[in-house]
Amino acid sequence: MSHQTLLIAFPKGRLGDELVPKLAGTPLALDTEALKSRVLQIPTATPGVAVLLLKGADLPRYVAAGVASLGIVGSDTLDEMDMDLLELADLGFGACRLSLCAKAGVTLDALRAKPHLRLATKFPKATEAWLAKEDLTAELVPLSSSAELAPLLGLADAIVDLVQTGGTLKAHGLVETAILGRSSARLVAARGAYLSEPGRLRPLAELLIEAFRRTP
């Protein structure tokens, strides 16, 4: 890969699904043929600019290391990883809540009263911060996916997870008992690339911000 190729990291999954259609018709529209294939580096409508499709949890690392100059990632992931990168804008889409969820009928007070509370989560840092603020202690059960199963199968008393519409929770008989925080998609940039070559990055960053501003 040439140093001249500028890479932008996009997340796969929920955020990525929302993101790609918003860029259609813009200079950063993704090559549709390449998107249909299994390749993870996709050319855009602008020569010399390509998009990397990455798992959200890996994305900040690529940007912080300067491999990708720009990226789009959820603020929940950024807060968990605390990498050294720039966060140029809140793009406003992909909004969701980081919530404490338990089986229907289990209240927050009931969870507080447990002598040994077990919480399953992909977000240990945010969960620990909330526990400290609430003056609670708990055993954290680290999970990387399908956290909704944990309370149903007895792996944990409750989960801390992202909730967008609440549909998945409902399907598993879970309800939100507390909101720990809110998350949305953020435009991030590699510190070195942005500060040393702002003339190259700022127009692309503004283009991305504009693309999300003009579509609801």
Next chain:
Amino acid sequence: MPVRTPHFPDLLFNAAGRLRRWEDSLMGLLETHGYRELHPSLVMRDPVPAVALRFFDGDDLVALRWDFTTALAGVLARRFPTPPPRISYAGAVFRRPAQPWEAVERFEVGCERIQTEGESADEADLELAKLLMAIPGLLGLKSAILHMGNAALVRRPLEAEGIFGELADAVVAALSRRAPHRVKEALDGHPSAARLAAHAEALLSELDGPGTLGALASSPYSDLLQDERLHMEKALQALLPILPPNLELRVDLADVAGLGFYTGPTLRLWAPGAQQELASGGRYDRLFPGLGRPWQAAGFCVRLSRLLDLAATRPDLFEALQ
């Protein structure tokens, strides 16, 4: 097979030769401008920070030298009734890095300009900027960018609003990320939230040449920051006519790195496309008063380890490397 991280890099022939040549060139430049070398001990004592490489010497907790400025300040405050005006240093520091890929052992060359209370700082700041401007050419960098900032642009508004401690840290962290929306989040509910958010927007709105200073006019604190703006304008007027070819001068109003330490003008040297700054410095007038000496100081440090990495990974940024 064990995985070894490059925290304690062994320099092989090319890199070792390059380090020696660069150290000699930089120390030579500083010497011709009247800077005299001090070489503080490799072992430092109290107070030892958590980022240092600590060990016990008998019953005493000590550490490998983690910072030249701190080490030199201790030596100067203890041993000199009046400060030597110009000091240079070269060698390694050992500090646990913020990012896992950075080395613990880092090679540096730097200088410090120390004055007694009441002396004009403007000339000293210009002297340091001119020295830093000569360094890219000396190291063989094809092009470089010098960022000028001023820590007071953030520090003074925060102090004027009575914001200190954790809240100030949160605002500074948000600015460091260049995230105005995070500044708003951090100040949510505070009486100065709207003013400081507007100030953050002004600081972050431009990152360009001298015209960037104009962005300060839209800040609610533009009157409070008149002196800083004048100081930066004067510095730009003095430096722009003597800017070497292939060096670009940019004004970075939102430079908050090291804000707990720096009190005034800051300087950072970048190469286009480099992931980390190659040299940095600024004015830190609170260091010596904290050690009981009424002296003011400024300085900069050239990060030779980062330059060695850059020479290995981006040789295209240098004239023919030896």
